[in-house]
Amino acid sequence: MKHTPTIRAELDRYLQQEGLSMTEFGHIAGMNRGAVSAIVSGNKSMSINQLDLITEAMGLPEGHFYDLFIENFIIDHPPNMRRIEPFLYRCAELDRLDAIRRVVGAIMDNLLYSPKLFEIAEELLEQGRNEAALLLYEGVAETERYQHSERLAVCQYRIFKIQIGDDQNQNVRAASVFEAFVERLDEIEQLDALKDLANVYRSLRKWDKVDEMAKKMRAKAEIQYSMKHEHNSREHTDSTDKLSRPLFVYISYADLLCASVCEARGDYQQALQYTYAYADLDWVLETDQDALYWLNLYKDWAECNTYIYRLLSGDTSVLTDYVEYIAATTADNENEKLSKLLNIIIAANQFSIDVDDILKRFETIIATFSQQPSSDDMYTRQVIPDYIAWFGYEMAYYYLNRERYSDGFKQLLLAMVQSHNINNETYFINCMGLFVRFQDHAVPETKAKYFNFIERVWENNVQKNGAFNRG
Numbered sequence: 001m002k003h004t005p006t007i008r009a010e011l012d013r014y015l016q017q018e019g020l021s022m023t024e025f026g027h028i029a030g031m032n033r034g035a036v037s038a039i040v041s042g043n044k045s046m047s048i049n050q051l052d053l054i055t056e057a058m059g060l061p062e063g064h065f066y067d068l069f070i071e072n073f074i075i076d077h078p079p080n081m082r083r084i085e086p087f088l089y090r091c092a093e094l095d096r097l098d099a100i101r102r103v104v105g106a107i108m109d110n111l112l113y114s115p116k117l118f119e120i121a122e123e124l125l126e127q128g129r130n131e132a133a134l135l136l137y138e139g140v141a142e143t144e145r146y147q148h149s150e151r152l153a154v155c156q157y158r159i160f161k162i163q164i165g166d167d168q169n170q171n172v173r174a175a176s177v178f179e180a181f182v183e184r185l186d187e188i189e190q191l192d193a194l195k196d197l198a199n200v201y202r203s204l205r206k207w208d209k210v211d212e213m214a215k216k217m218r219a220k221a222e223i224q225y226s227m228k229h230e231h232n233s234r235e236h237t238d239s240t241d242k243l244s245r246p247l248f249v250y251i252s253y254a255d256l257l258c259a260s261v262c263e264a265r266g267d268y269q270q271a272l273q274y275t276y277a278y279a280d281l282d283w284v285l286e287t288d289q290d291a292l293y294w295l296n297l298y299k300d301w302a303e304c305n306t307y308i309y310r311l312l313s314g315d316t317s318v319l320t321d322y323v324e325y326i327a328a329t330t331a332d333n334e335n336e337k338l339s340k341l342l343n344i345i346i347a348a349n350q351f352s353i354d355v356d357d358i359l360k361r362f363e364t365i366i367a368t369f370s371q372q373p374s375s376d377d378m379y380t381r382q383v384i385p386d387y388i389a390w391f392g393y394e395m396a397y398y399y400l401n402r403e404r405y406s407d408g409f410k411q412l413l414l415a416m417v418q419s420h421n422i423n424n425e426t427y428f429i430n431c432m433g434l435f436v437r438f439q440d441h442a443v444p445e446t447k448a449k450y451f452n453f454i455e456r457v458w459e460n461n462v463q464k465n466g467a468f469n470r471g
Contacts, residue, residue: 007051007068012040014058029057045073048087066091066099070106079107081116092124092132100132104139111147114140118151125158134162153184157193166385167423168204175200175209188242191221191250198257203386205426211261218254221247229285246286249294252278256298259305268313275305300329308343316351319344323358337362338369338387345394349401366395389418389427396434405441413450420457428457 015025022036029036030053038044039054048069055064066087073083084103091099107113121136141155160178164171175197182193198213225247228240240247259274279302281295307322326340341362348355359366369388392415399408412431419427435442435450442450 005068006072007046007054007065008040008042008072010065010068011054011058015040025057029053045083047083048090052090063091063094063096063099066096067102070099070102074103075106079110079113081113085116085120088120088132088136089124092127092129095131097131097135100135104135108139108143111143114143114151118155121155121158125162130162134159137162148184150184150186153181154189156181157185157189161196164200166421169423171200172204175204186242187220188224188240191217191224191247192244194220195244195250195253199383202257202260203383205264205386207261207264210257214254214257214261217250217257221250221254225251246291246294248281248284248286248291252281252294252298256301256305259309263309263312268309271309272306275302275309278302279306304329304340308340311343311347312350314351316347316353319347319353323361327361337365338384338391341366342387342391342394345391345398349394349397355398385418385422386424389415389422389424391415392418393427393431393434396431400434400438400441403441405438408438409435409442409446409450413453416450416453 014020015022020028022040023033026033026036031050035044035050039046039050046069051065051069052062055062069087073080074087084107088100088103091097091103104117108117117136118140121133121140124130124133124136137155137158141152141159144152144155156178160174163174178193179197182190182197185193194213194217198210198217201207201209201213224240228247243250255274255278259271259278262268262271262274278298281298284291284295304325307318307325310318311322322340322344326337329336329340344355344358347353369391392411396408396412396415399405399411412435416428416431416435419431432454439447439450
């Protein structure tokens with residue numbers, strides 16, 4: 001049987017090696033002699049704070065003894081949350097995810113510890129220590145997997161939000177797992193959950209799922225809005241304070257999502273009907289500043305999307321007004337301008353419109369579109385990277401079909417790189433198809449660049465065993 005060393009033995013060996021008395025070491029570590037003696041003799045348990053002081057005094061890196069701490073004081077011992085809690089926070093500070101994983105594995109066979117670990121996970125998430133929080137949420141979810149509890153559903157919601165990232169295949173899996181838990185959430189929290197799911201499915205272009213999530217969200221939000229204003233109870237008002245935006249927004253956002261579904265299906269007339277629905281918000285009873293902000297936002301979105309759906313349906317007479325509208329909305333961030341200009345280039349390709357002057361007018365803004373967004377908002381994090389790849393493809397299509405090959409191949413490579421970054425197989429294949437179609441017009445250096453990039457992607461695909469699915 002392998003003998004596990006102890007921190008006490010390591011400390012005792014150090015004292016003998018350096019010829020230090022307990023009093024002298026205590027002065028170095030900022031501890032009194034009695035505390036040092038009790039630790040060495042084994043008469044007193046050790047706190048994580050004391051361990052850090054001892055580690056620093058011995059000239060060792062932070063966290064050096066954490067694996068031994070787990071062995072000596074957590075594994076095969078009755079869990080003591082007064083010792084474990086500060087240890088988990090300290091591990092999170094030092095990004096010692098391996099240590100957190102071992103602790104969770106050692107204690108999570110007992111449901112009694114789920115509530116406390118869930119509280120710690122929530123605090124870590126609040127601190128922005130997402131990876132550490134994820135390990136705790138996963139541990140609690142695994143322990144409570146057979147419990148029909150709201151806490152389990154909340155854990156799955158947190159896991160979903162943390163896991164959503166650039167890899168669209170991973171996003172599909174995360175959304176699919178979480179969707180089964182939405183109905184177990186508090187009725188109010190379900191609204192944000194459905195909104196976030198809809199935004200992820202929207203970025204994945206799974207329009208049937210977007211439609212499903214939007215209609216569920218609308219039905220639930222209408223019930224809650226009716227309850228809020230019919231009963232006007234303080235209890236209900238307090239519960240809606242947990243929402244990320246005013247309650248009426250979830251109703252109008254459902255209409256906006258349904259409009260985007262119709263747009264994707266080419267049904268621009270129905271998309272316009274949904275747009276008129278969220279443009280007409282006279283039924284909203286709230287008048288506070290937050291409500292007015294959202295009301296103005298929907299008014300702007302409705303004006304914009306009315307131009308878009310008319311343009312995409314073939315009414316090119318609105319193009320001039322739409323361009324002036326974009327130019328006038330100077331308060332927009334680059335992400336908003338990206339989605340607005342994307343529709344112009346889509347219409348240009350669909351109806352063979354020359355938009356060189358428009359692209360020249362906005363060339364400074366267009367040059368910034370390759371930058372990745374930084375935001376906590378699920379829409380910005382998921383939909384905008386998708387739009388960047390899409391915009392690059394449409395720009396490449398526009399230039400290549402007008403025999404502006406240098407500009408076209410430059411945009412096409414940017415679109416391919418972005419499609420690969422977000423692991424969007426459909427966009428990547430579309431880009432490859434466009435390259436094959438026009439490759440005879442590429443100079444040798446451009447061809448070599450494309451083939452080298454495609455080869456690297458394929459090699460990565462093989463190494464990752466399916467970063468792009470062949471089927």
